[in-house]
Amino acid sequence: MDMAGHAGLDPADVDVFRALLARPETLAADLDPAAVDRLEALGLVRRGVDGALAALPPHRPLLAEAHRAQSRADALRDTAETLRAEFHRRPGAARDAVEVVVGGPEIVGAAVQIARQARRLVRGFDRGPYFHAGSLPDDAQSRSWTRGVPWRVVYEGRSLQAEPPERWKHLGSTPGETGRILPRLPFKLLIADEDAALVGLAGAAGQGEALVVRGSLLVDAFVRLFELQWELALPIADVARGGDDGADGLGGDVLTEVERRLVAMLSSGMTDEAMARAIGLSHRTVQRRLADLARRVGAEGRFQLGVQAARRGWV
Incomplete structure (x- = not known):
């Protein structure tokens, strides 16, 4: 199996290591000096007093280097997230962060996109008027759960009063969802992590407008609003079942x-x-x-x- 491309190893380093395996006690002067230095730094070769090189067992040094590379990659991802958040929260960023979506099908499509981009948590306010029946198209909520993304949803009791009993039976029953209920909610809301939010505006059933907000202080404000309402809401298990x-x-x-x-x-x-x-x-x-x-x-x-x-x- 080709080891080229492994963390900390260039193809030239792998060639030098294999040359040492084929010809033990090869002198360092006969090989690529830069590759020899990298192999020695990784603990893959040992240099003798006479300049001869000896190959060492590679498993532990390479695993250690792989762990270091993973730590560097994780740190780079964290830095990317931090800088992305700072970029979206720069002065004036909110002007470019809001998109208006008009019409029931378009709003549902935007909600599906928001749900699919979540990686850690989806938060939502569920209230009427409803643009569709049942779950989101393509089972967007269920697909989130298969990716390990839970949902926390607050339902509006007033909007559910006119709904048939079947609606109550399915309330909060989607895998991965934790549901609560409040008498009233200010608007429809769907938040993916702390990155994007869909805010539904008033309108008749099947119509209306919504705002898609991405990566700005507005999303932070919606997250805080949701958490305040969540603390006030009643767990839905007893209400529904x-x-x-x-x-x-x-x-x-x-x-x-x-x-x-x-x-x-x-x-x-x-x-x-x-x-x-x-x-x-x-x-x-x-x-x-x-x-x-x-x-x-x-x-x-x-x-x-x-x-x-x-x-x-x-x-």
Whole structure:
């Protein structure tokens, strides 16, 4: 196998090493002096007092050099990322960092591109109006997960109120996704790492405009906004699927699966009508269940019920 191109070795160095293997005790003066110096520095040859050279076992020295080369490559990549970020954050860079995208299909296409370029993490705000049904085209989110890129998504409860129960069943179910929910979100948002963001603007379903922002202080601001909203949001598992065993393990109170889902939906800001559609109960039954829960914890009204539910670890 040809060793040419290995870190720290030129083709001439490899030729000299092989010549030593074929003719032991060759004098250094009979070989390329620069190649001999490089081989000696790598620990691949030893020079005798009479000027004769002896080849040494190459495995350990070459592995050590490979590790050093990898460290240099990693440092170079880190420097490239740092300088790229500084370049995009230079004064006035924001003027060149924003692109306007118009129309539903074009916005979806931009979202797919953003998702595909992520290498570490995708963050997102999911709210209506929706430009498409189901997952992104070409399973962009699933493909991110196959590359080891997780998703963190905050859903807007108000936008989901009019959605059918099937929508709730699939909420947060994509592999690699962690979902949370808030009553309201400011806009649609998709962020790839800390490098690019897609910001959806208001518009009717299937229409609207979006901004694609790349590598600027604006992306940093969107990341900070997302993290603030993420901390406030309610984990979506109980909202979408209900609890596993119905016990909260804190205050000793036991809730049924339906009660846990109702409390979680209440905390997310959903109306009684929306909760009834999502669970498949009548509006009156939902109201009665909530009233029973309020009596159990001594709450007067929806707000106090939500506070008591949080204190008892129900959400």
